Amino acid sequence: MRHIISLLMENEAGALSRVSGLFSARGYNIESLSVAPTEDPSLSRMTIVTSGSEDVIEQIIKQLNKLIEVIKVIDLNDGEHIEREMMLVKVKAGEEEREEAKRMADIFRGRIIDVSDQSYTIELTGTVAKLDAFLAAIDRSWILETVRTGASGIGRGNRMLRI
């Protein structure tokens, strides 16, 4: 099953490679991994989307906790949470595609953030599934380039990951 794991770790050189090295060394899946410093620059927050049986997920969380620089780990799937990913898509926007591309961007609440005579760049935010749905909805041959951030997740309401 798919799980979103969030963790806080020391914002130090090499910390990311300890996490990615752990996943490859133990054969765990990484669907996506996103990381950036938090409001406290000494901390990094990482969101890892992974999949595996309950036993595997339990081991992943234990092994992450074992890394010396990791401060806290939670499995967002243990409770209510919100997940968002951002994607930039460059699509063909010649005379033939221009209107339809704009309409699709509107339907998915995307914003067109760059325009040229032959292309639009659309910024889309949503769940991973929503972004996938957008890519499935438009004509495949129109897609020139995509870039995605990987999912970020946060617990709902009082559910917080902080030290």
Added chain:
Amino acid sequence: MELTGAEIVLRCLQEEGVEYVFGYPGGAVLFIYDEFFKQDKVKHVLTRHEQGAVHAADGYSRSTKKVGVALVTSGPGATNAVTGIATAYMDSIPMVIISGQVPTPAIGQDAFQEVDTVGITRPCVKHNFLVKDVKDIAPTIKKAFYLAATGRPGPVLVDIPKEITQHKAEFCYPESVSMRSYNPVLKGHSGQIRRALQLILEAKRPMVYTGGGVILSNAAEELTEFVRMMNFPCTNTLMGLGGYPASDRQFLGMLGMHGTYEANMAMQECDVLIAIGARFDDRVIGNPDHFSNSNRKIIHIDIDPSSISKRVKVDVPIVGNVRDVLQDMLTTLREGREPNDGEALTNWWKQIEEWRGRDCLKFDRKSDIIKPQRVVELLHEVTGGDAFVTSDVGQHQMWAAQFYKFDKPRRWINSGGLGTMGFGLPAAMGVQIANPGAKVACVTGEGSIQMCIQELSTCKQYHLPIKVIALNNRYLGMVRQWQEFFHGNRYSESYMEALPDFVKLAEAYGHVGMRIEKPEDVEGALKEAFSLTDRLVFMDFVTDQSENVFPMVPGGKGLNEMILV
């Protein structure tokens, strides 16, 4: 007053009370070596290979409870150290390895003797550091010792670029370490301990299974008290030997792939299994599905949460330091308790004695070729069971584990997890240096000993009177055994044709060499060797080529599916 980085390194080692550093100099650590020259508090042991240095520091640590320290240079110095570091990591041995690195501006330039040491060692250390400022040396080394020795112990590497050992800073050694991201648990959860005790007291067919965690947390005394108080049977893993006295009636011997019939059967048939500082690894429980196909309840005490329910689901996990948890359990048990069902326990012991009656470790005692098992038995007799025994990896290792009855912890020193051939001799050096005057035997084979044989030279330099017991069957014996059992007797590359004359070799290194070819000469030779208290004696025992290690649980099989003699 400001000190150079190199001076700071030495001051840190002094502050940590380090007596011995095992190492090998080179370009990137020249300033550090210069400081060794100028002081005499921390002694340096010059090995002949970095692998030897790390194994020696490892053996030093295993036999003393102290943190072992090794010092190597950059590039090949660090890569040679990796096998030693991985060995220590797999067996959770507390060590600090200091490696030199090329100067910071040269990092990433493919400089001479440059390698990404932090990157290479990352998967086989508990933690590692690259020091980027001379001011960081002292706090980093302090952290390294703290991390190595606390929680589940392990090796920690500190990589120091050369120019940082020349830079200057005020020296101030931190008194304590506080890390928000690292707070190992010591005490077990009291509710879990209560649940465990309830299961223990209701057990009809109990079994105590203990591993290296008992040795590492110095809990042999507590374990012995617990097992005796309860009149439970006890088995030790390869790493746990000496955790419970092997000569005691309640000890069923080692378990696992080459464990005794009685230990393996009791593991499978018990109704409550108390696992203490052991991790259910593949050499211990065989096929995990087969192992789990039983109604037994499992209590698991371990300091590392990730060891719990990793390979086998357990019913009552207790995360904590083995010794603290056992002490808490003993406190409750001492306060008085309903005794266990005496009749059930008696019947259980009857069953165990029946299994024990199978005499699974028997071997041909009338053979006119030297039986390796007999050599280890006699080694036990001649040394009064009180030697430190190191080993390499293979058949000789299993025979040493089966036939040398370890009554005390930290006497049996071997590479259990990684299975590193070449470990025995350098580890014995560390043991002998830590325990001058003690009897130290390295039980090895003619294959393994050649993997670090250059350390005979180190033994000469430091007058280490180790007794090398080479069980020489002219085969890579364990490989040969598997080829016999599972590969249709095709002995592919497991026979060594051009072995050296070990007697001459020992003599060339300045030691005493002996070749023993007849069973009747074994005891006398051992006695003679151990009477030479100031000499290293290399004993080349010409043993039976076809001897196999029994019992054996073939890979993928269950613990009660042993091949017996």
